[in-house]
Amino acid sequence: MIHFPLQSNYARSGVSALTVAMCGVGMIRSGDEWGLTLIIAALGAIVLLLLWRRPPSPAATPHPSEAESAQASQSQTEADFVAARLATIWERSPLAMTLLDPHSPDRDIIILDCNQAACELHGYTREELIGQSIDILEETPWTQWRDSWLSNLREKGRVEGQSSHRRKDGTIFPTEYFTCLVKVEDREVVIGMDHDVTDRRAAELAMKEARDEAEAANRAKSDFLAVMSHEIRTPMNGILGFTNLLHDTELNAEQRDWLSTIRSSGETLLTLINDVLDFSKIESGKMEMDLQPARITRCIEEVVGLLWSKANEKEIELLSWVDPAVPDWVTTDITRFRQVVLNLVGNAIKFTPRGEIEVHAKPHAPIRPGGRDCLAITVRDTGIGVPPDRRDRLFQPFMQADSSTTREYGGTGLGLAISRRLAELMDGSIELVASSAKGSTFELIVAAPACSPPPDAIEHEFLDESALDLTKKRALIVDDNETNCRILTSLLRRWNMETETFYSGDSALKRMENGPPFDIVLLDMMMPGMNGMEVAHHIRASAAAAELPLLLLSSVGHDELRRMGDIKIFDTILHKPVRQSGLFDAVLDAFAIEVDKNQRSAHPFDSGKRTFALDHPLDILVAEDNKVNRKLIHQVLSRLGYAPTLVENGRDCLDALRERPYDIILMDCQMPVIDGYEATGSIRRGEVGLDRSDVHVVALTAAAMVGDRERCIEAGMDDYLSKPIRSDELIKVLDGSTRRIS
Structure with a gap:
């Protein structure tokens, strides 16, 4: 509690300055940046006021000297000036302030004074407010809270909170209030400050509504993505x-x-x-x-x-x-x-x-000390x-x-x-490293340390090129694109071949007439002046090059090439973009180097996997409402050696399971009549027989959202396959089911 001596201007000015300080506190709470400045100024004024010496009263100095009287008069003048300045602060403060008397005879709270902002905020004049109960400004009478409020004020020195005020015209508006108990000599008074928070409440409400709308939109987006996932992935599964x-x-x-x-x-x-x-x-x-x-x-x-x-x-x-x-x-x-x-x-x-x-x-x-080896792709x-x-x-x-x-x-x-x-998630970076009017170069760097092939990788899918030696084989490269020539040269030299490069058919033919022979010629089809087919005919016209292997690199298809001429003149036609493995195969064929090509063209369903069912005997039930997907799953399982039972919805699945037991159910999650989740729940509850409640259920779902797998597991399913179903993933699931049963 703050104590003031009760003396006209001093008391009122001190109270006013303190109120200004309280006003600054409220402004800080409401986000106003100059609230702190107002507090500092007001508190400084209060300190100045309290430290200012008042002239002694006549009782203290009954016979003042002339000098003392002059000094007292000057002090009084200066004090009145300070009081006037502080009163100005009180009057011109932009926030509503009131001086209250909590000790009226009828236990009411009386307004002793108020500033202009308080009058404007509530629509009254000062004369209309002074002497009135505070209830004139409140939606709910404060007198019923007087004792507890005053007790808190005495205990804490200040009380703050939220309230609803009433204007003279009857409109209600929200406020934040701050009250401080001040003791002026032997009398307790309360300084109150009210801040209209209508705009802030409206902003908060708008923010809440916007947040609710954003959350609703996010939920709608998630629902849309889930539906889109199912609708697109289902036909993609068939394709x-x-x-x-x-x-x-x-x-x-x-x-x-x-x-x-x-x-x-x-x-x-x-x-x-x-x-x-x-x-x-x-x-x-x-x-x-x-x-x-x-x-x-x-x-x-x-x-x-x-x-x-x-x-x-x-x-x-x-x-x-x-x-x-x-x-x-x-x-x-x-x-x-x-x-x-x-x-x-x-x-x-x-x-x-x-x-x-x-x-x-x-x-x-590595782009960071101690990091993993990286690859750069430009x-x-x-x-x-x-x-x-x-x-x-x-x-x-x-x-x-x-x-x-x-x-x-x-x-x-x-x-x-x-x-x-x-x-960045791949421990790398991506940057624009060069750009001009002639083009740009982007560089992607990712962490990609060398590793061994996975156990299930097809061995020798690409022949070990380092095991073959094409030393002393000479290749002629004819291509008008300098970059393509450079790449082809690098590839052939990687296989220990010698190369010469020419950018036109004319220059290449002149070289062939006047230099050592070549063992193979690589020709680009689309070149200015003389195209690759025309160059090939000139080469074949020479008896010395009649059997020379000719490889054509073409960006057009076979049909268009046939319209342009006789494609049989070439030993091999490679369609762009030319893959390293394809070029390597063509070179091997040209030199009649025998390799086990079956090793490089092994299929996922080889003869071993066609007998998969013999080693993994399972009675399989498939529940899938999409006709294309049913046909696809049937084909895949048939190639593994199975004869699955197919049904179209969850109800038919339950009926089929009642008729006889199955080892595994491939259960689509989204089906009409009864979906996969509900059907699985019925199975787990023993509704088709307790002896069949533990059948292995594998979810088939076109959904791929976060939490889909967890939802399947919570529904009682044992495993999860996301569409489109891949053969290798299905084989792993069937293998796991066999192990579980055995």
Whole structure:
């Protein structure tokens, strides 16, 4: 409690200054930046007031001297000046202040004084308020709280809280109040400050509503993603499943290549679906890497193969080159790696009107001390480049280097932002390392230490190139693209071959007429002046080169080549993008080097897996409402040697299980009549017989959201397969079921 001597201006001015200080406290609580300044100023004024000496009263100095009288008069004048200044602060304060008497005879709380802000806030004049009960300003009478409020004031010195005030016109508005008990000589008075928080309450309400709307939108987004996942992944399951089955049939090399492209495209689409589903993980920082042994060379070749047609439409030369020092197998998240490389190469194609794009992979030292070995993948293009003043926007979400970019090229502006985040999660980075009007170069660095092949990898899928020696074999490379010549030269020299390169058919033919002979010729089809087919005819016209192996590298299909001339003139035609393994096979064929090619073309369903059911005898029930998926699962299981029972919904599943026991149920989660979750619950509760309540149930679901696996397990399912179902994953589940039963 603060004590003041009761003397007109001194008392009122001190009270006013203290109120100003209290006002500053409230302003700080409400977020006003100059509240602290107001407190300091008011407290300074109070200190000045209290320390100021009042002139002695006549009782103390009955006979003051002339000098003492003059000094007292000057002090009084100065004190009155200070009091006036403090009274001005009281009057001009922007917050409502009142001076209250809590000890009226009728136990009411009386307004002794108030400032102009209090009058304006409540719609009264000062004369209308002074002498009135505080209840005139309150929605709820304060007199009923008087004793407890006054007790708290005496104990704590101040009480603050929230209240509802009433204006003269009857309107109610919310306030925050601060009250302080002050003792003026022998009399207790209360200083009150009220702050209208209508705007703040409205802002808080708007914020809450916005938060509720955002949460509702987030729930709606999650529901939408779950539905989208199911609706898209269900047909994708059929596409990829039957593509895999077709891949196991007798096909020629070109058909197998086309089918591989279809499968790769489908898997890429599936990856994009997964990316959408994982976006919430990226936002929340919950994205996790799945580190597994992977082949970088194959991945890059698949990316280039996938985007080749798009580049070819713009007559862009899309090239890839993996340094021989890159390990055959590395540990990384190959799905995320592929996603980032796809984005970089896709952007390069989008922003390159003509020219070439080169994808180059090479080893890179750890980017952090003690870190894992890394790989660097550079994507160089001859596109439009990125202006220096716009490069800082490249990796920002929903931003592109230029607003006109979206209109001309499309895109959301999310690709590079997500790619950088994924690169960081792979203990790496992604940067724009060079850019000009002649093109750009992006560099992706990821941690990818060398590792051994996984146990289930197909051995010798690619022949060990280092075991073959093509020393002294001479190759002629004819291609108008300098980068392609460089890549082909590097590959052939990797196999210990000698090479010579020419950029036109004329210069190559002149060299063949006037130099040592070659053992093999690699010709690009589309060259200015003389194309590859014309060069080949000139070579065949020479008796010395009539049997010389000719390899054609073409960006057009067989049908178009046939219209352009006799393709039988070539020993081998390689369609771009040329894979290292494909080129290697062609070279081996040209030199009649015998290899066990069956080792490199082993199928997932070899003769051993066709008898899988003999070693894993299971009676299988499949519950799946989608006709295509039922057919696919039946084909896959039949190839493993099983004869499964097929039903269309959960009710039929329960009926089938009542008729006879099964070892395992492949249960689709989303089915009509009774879904997989409910059907599994009925089984576990013994509704189809206690002796069949422990049947092994494996969830088949097109959902892939966070928590889907947990929901299946909570429903009583034993295992989980996400669509599209892969043969190797299904085999693992069946093997586990056999072990469980035995």
